[in-house]
Amino acid sequence: MILLFKLCWVLALLAPASVVQSWDTTFNDDVLGLIVFKAGLQDPESKLVSWNEEDDCPCDSWFGVKCDPTSRRVTELVLDGCSLSGHVGRGLLRLQSLQVLSLSRNNFNGTINPDLGQLGGLQVIDLSENNLSGSIPAGFFQQCGSLRSVSFAGNNLIGWIPDSLSSCMSLSAVNFSSNQLSGVLPSGLWYLRGLQSLDLSDNLLEGEVHEGIGYLYDLRTISFRKNKFTGQLPADIGGCVALKELDFSENSLSGSLPDSLQKLNSCDSLRLHGNSFTGEIPVWIGGLTNLQSLDISANRFSDRIPASIGNLTLLKELNLSMNQLNGGLPQSMANCINLLAIDVSQNRLRGDLPAWIFKMDPKSVSLSGNELSTRIQYPSATTTSSSLQGLQFLDLSSNVFSGQIPDKLGVLTSLLHLNMSRNQLFGSIPPSVGELKMARVLDLSHNRLTGSIPSAIGGAVSLVELRLEKNFLTGNIPTQIRNCSSLRSLILSHNNLTGSVPPAIANLSNLEHVDLSSNHLSGSLPKGLTNLSHLLSFNISHNNLQGDLPLGGFFNTISPSSVSGNPSLCGSIVNRSCPSVHQKPIVLNPNSSNNPASALNHRRNKLALSISAIIAIGAAAAIIFGVVAVTFLNIRARASMSRAPAVPTFSGGEDYSCSPTNDPNYGKLVMFSGDPDFVAGAHALLNKDSEIGRGGFGVVYRTVLRDGRSVAIKKLTVSSLIKSQEEFEREVKKLGSIRHSNLVSLEGYYWTQSLQLLIYEFISSGSLYKHLHDGPSTNGLSWRHRFNIILGMAKGLAHLHRMNLIHYNLKSTNILIDDSGEPKVGDFGLARLLPMLDRCVLSSKIQSALGYMAPEFACRTVKITEKCDVYGFGILVLEVVTGKRPVEYMEDDVVVLCDMVRGALEDGRVEECIDGRLKGNFPADEAIPVVKLGLICASQVPSNRPDMEEVVNILELIQCPAEGQEEYD
Incomplete structure (x- = not known):
């Protein structure tokens, strides 16, 4: 029996379906089909261990299998989230009674099997959240029979949505979201009159959303979010009277909102953000009284906010940000008593801060980037304490608010984020900030605040970011800051702070960014700062600090500009030697002179004193003689120079x-x-x-x-x-x-x-190191600029090697960038000025940057060749692409760039290594091959590294065509 089953598995994997169906029907087709399906899978969690080939029927105990109680045929196969991988094999074609096939949240790969559409009884097919690729087969839906729900969401599918989809008249739910589907919508899509849910979001679909959608009377949810659709919303969209959720956000739609939208009385979620809609927000918007979420942000709506919005009493989320709205916030919005989140930031709103905002107990309020004025005032203490318990996010930044910060900040007990920056606030910071126990961000920067930083700040124990820069604060940095153990960013620059940098800062082990620049701080830096293993920036420039800089950790690579403007600081970074510290001589009190030993010591001391005196007198005479001689020689030299140019x-x-x-x-x-x-x-x-x-x-x-x-x-x-x-x-x-x-x-x-x-x-524009590591994080090099730098470096090195010159000392500080953005390799060939030395001596003299030196420098039996430069070039390539230094010090660890990138490549996540400042704006078909080339150049074995001429040729082959480059400039 077992041998026969195994023979059947092999035949089922190889034979066409017509042959399989001609086999002896005494065998249970469902058992055979499922065993064949299992044979092609990897099951790391042993979910299918109950599938036993010796069973006559899978209905009783097989995991994920359900059967019809009468026919005992398999009707449902549900294996969601089982970590299965492999192909969705042909064995499933034997399950002729299958109605539900759900294999979501696994790791299935390969293409969608076109024959699955031949299962005439299939009603639900869910292959979402796998790794399927290729296109949706054109004929998949030609025999869709009774198919009601299909989901291929969250895969890697490409190509067009097949026109055959419109022939599945029984479809009620279609979800092809989060793929890479392209092209226009199928012309017959609106013929699917039974559709209730349609989700095509997060793809590359384009063209216009044509009319006809109004005939989908049963449609309840539609999401075309994050595509490339253009034109206007279809004028008949209001015909979808059953719609509850409509999402056309993040496309390129334009024009005004169609009036038919006001017919969507059942709609509770309307999302149109990230388009180019224009005109006024229509008054009829207040008629959609079931709305709970309204997001029309990031468009071009203008004029005033209509008072009719106050009719949306069920509204929980309102986002009108990033438009061109003016006027004030209508008083009628006080009726929106269920509002939890309101965002009207980045508009042109004027007027006062409405008191009603703080009466409705919102969780998030963002009014930033407007022209709101007057003072920030809260309601009475009783009302405030009862109505603001839930407020978690408050952003009033970039307005023209004046006056003092209210004393009652402590009533905002749930506040996580408070931003009042870039206003005209004055007065002192109230001690009540210390009562914000849950706050993670406190930003009061760019105001006119005076007084000292209150010691109560230590009570805000959850702070992650504290920004108080560009005010007029005085006094010391409070030592109580040590209680904010989660702090990552401490920005206090451009104030009038005095005193020393408190050692307590060295206890904030999570610190990443510290800026104390442009104050009046004095004293020396705490040595314990070297223990801050997460530091990414530390700026103390333009103060009155003194003494030597800490040695070790981040401070070994700190930028000179971060410590400039402190005349009394010393150390290698500021190119100023620290004064030597000599121990004071030990002075012994002599014993009594009656002691014979003491008398002898006394005579010896007198003799030593006499000898010292003689030496001192002789030295003085020599100095005087030297001064006379030098003066005489200078006179002769000046006389000679008067006769010379x-x-x-x-x-x-x-x-x-x-x-x-x-x-x-x-x-x-x-x-x-x-x-x-x-x-x-x-x-x-x-x-x-x-x-x-x-x-x-x-x-x-x-x-x-x-x-x-x-x-x-x-x-x-x-x-x-x-x-x-x-x-x-x-x-x-x-x-x-x-x-x-x-x-x-x-x-x-x-x-x-x-x-x-x-x-x-x-070369005026500085070094590559400066552009990668010292420049502002928001103004990083574009991908196109980085690629040109890599190619230019390669061409320069190739020319050197043609001249039989080895650079020996490649590093980003030796790559200069000219005014046109072209790289120029500097400091080449300087080793030829030195005599032949032991290679360890040579490397210590010229290899001043850790991480670029080829491993053969450490091996006396390996010849130093141009391949040393190729290794350094490979490290430079990785540095340019990732924006990271060749070696970086982390907490209790040292991260070697080359090893990190190689590990990411092996794990299939190399794109995560690309410099985050590019924000995904790079061509993967260029970036990934460049990373691989950098790793090959940085091979541990010299013979595995290509010549620089080969590198240039490879880079020119990798480079995308000119017409596709503008996007990444």
Whole structure:
């Protein structure tokens, strides 16, 4: 029996249905069909363990199976949410009495089996929320028989909705939402007069919604949300008199609302937001008295809000935001006693803040971005305490409210979000803010608030975001802030705060963004700040802080601009050495002089004092002699210079002539083109104020040539390792001969035995690092710009490799962006200026950025080749695409970018790694191949990495056609 069944499974999987039906009918077709269906599935939760091939009938104990009690044939197969995967196989075709097939919320893949439509008795088919792909088969609905409900929602289906759908006259529910279906609506869709529910939302459907919909008298819900429909709402839509829910939001519909909508007396939800509707909000809207949700936001409605809205006494949600409405909020809205959420933000409303808003116990009120004025006043204490218990969201920002913040904030016991920013509020912050125990966001920024931050703020223990910037607050940052343990954003910039940064901030372990800039804070920074492992930004610029910056964690990579404007801060980030701290000498009190040992020690001390005195006198004489000698030499040098052409000087005291000279007292300046003279002025050539950057090889300054052209001068800090002058000049001239649009040009050099300068073209727009990590998060690089940067870097490196040059030191700070947005690779070939060193010494000298160095640097047996640059390029590609640094420090962990992206690729979620600032505005068919290319370039094995010429060719193949690029600019 078992062997025969197994033979039948194999034949059923291979044979056409006509052959299967000719088999011995003594076998139970339903058992055979279900066992064949199970054989093609993966069942990780063993939901189908009860399906036993030895059973004669599946009706009694098989999971998910129901049968007709008379015929004992399977009528229902319901396996929703069972984690099943595989294909919806042909075995189900044997279930000829099947009426309900529901396989939703699983992981079925492949295409929809077109033969399922041949099950003539099928009434319900639900394959929603799986991973099905391909198109809906054109003939699926040609023999739909008694089909009443079909759902393919939440899959990956593409193509058009087949016209054959209109032949299923018995259909009452159709749900194809959340797919990628495209094209226009089937011409016969409105022939389905029995439709009660139609959901085509979240697809790519386009064209006009044509008339005829008014004949669907039984239609109760319709959702075309989030498509690309154009034109007007069909004029006869009011014929759907049974409609309760209508959603055409997030399309491109236009025109005014059709008058027939006023016939929808049963409608309780009307959603049209995110279109381009114009005109006034019609007065008849107040006649839809069953409305509970009205959302017409993000359109172009103008004029006043009609007073008739006050007739909507059942209304719970009202959203009129992002229109062009003017006037005030009508007093009649006080009748909407059931309102829980009101949003009229981003309009042109004027007038007072209506008192009725706070009498109806709403949960959410947003009036931001209008021109509402007068003072913010709540009703009496009795009324307020009883009517505002449920208020959770209050946004009054960006209006012209004046006066003081009401003292009675504490009555808002359920408040989660309070925003009064960008108004004209004055006075102090009331201590009652500490009574907002549940508040997560408190934003009082951009006002005229004075006084201190109340210590009671520590009572708002649930705060996640506190914004008080751009006020006139004074006093200290209260130490009670430590009680707000959930705080992630602390923004107090542009005030008049004094005192020190409280160590209590170091206890807020969840902090991500801190901005204390532009205050009058003093003292040193708490060392415990290095323990804030979630920090993403920390700005203390323009204060009076002093001492050394904390070392470790986020502060190892903090931006110099975040600490600027503190003259007494020191550390490597601010390029200012901290003063050495020496221990005080230990002074011993001598014992009594009667002690012989003490007497001996006393004589020894006198002898030591005499010797010290002699040394001090000798040192003083040497100093005096040195001063005289230096003065004499300076006089001779000035006399010689008076006979030579005038030249500018370095702030370090080195002089140079504008042409080669054999005089050892002068340096040698060589410019490969142009005027070798520099503009003399208030700033010396290497003035500290002219410094624009530092790297592994030296400090970079900016200066100006006499022809008005700016140049960047790198003062090499590896002088002790530099080759002889002859070898130095030979290598520099080779570097100066390299010209490419994606390489920073070397314009000249300066040489003395103790000082070497390299003169480069000046690139004004800064480094790639600055654009990726230091710029405002809202102004990130577009995808097109990022791709062009990657391609330009590749072309520059390929040219270097053609010239047999290895860069050695690729990192985002060495990639500069010019005014036209083109990348230029800088600092190339500098390792050739050094003698051959142990590679560990070499890497420590020039590899100053963690994460870019190829692994072969750590292996003495592997030859260093151009493939080292390819590795660094691969890391740069991932950095550009993700917007993340090569290595980032998290709480108790270190995240290596390359490993993170590789893991995401293996898990099939690589798109999650794309920089969030792009907000999905990137072509996946470019981005994903670029990520894969970056990972290949960053392979641990050098031989697996492609050459840069190959990389350029691959990128040009990946690049989308020009006509499709504008969308991502």
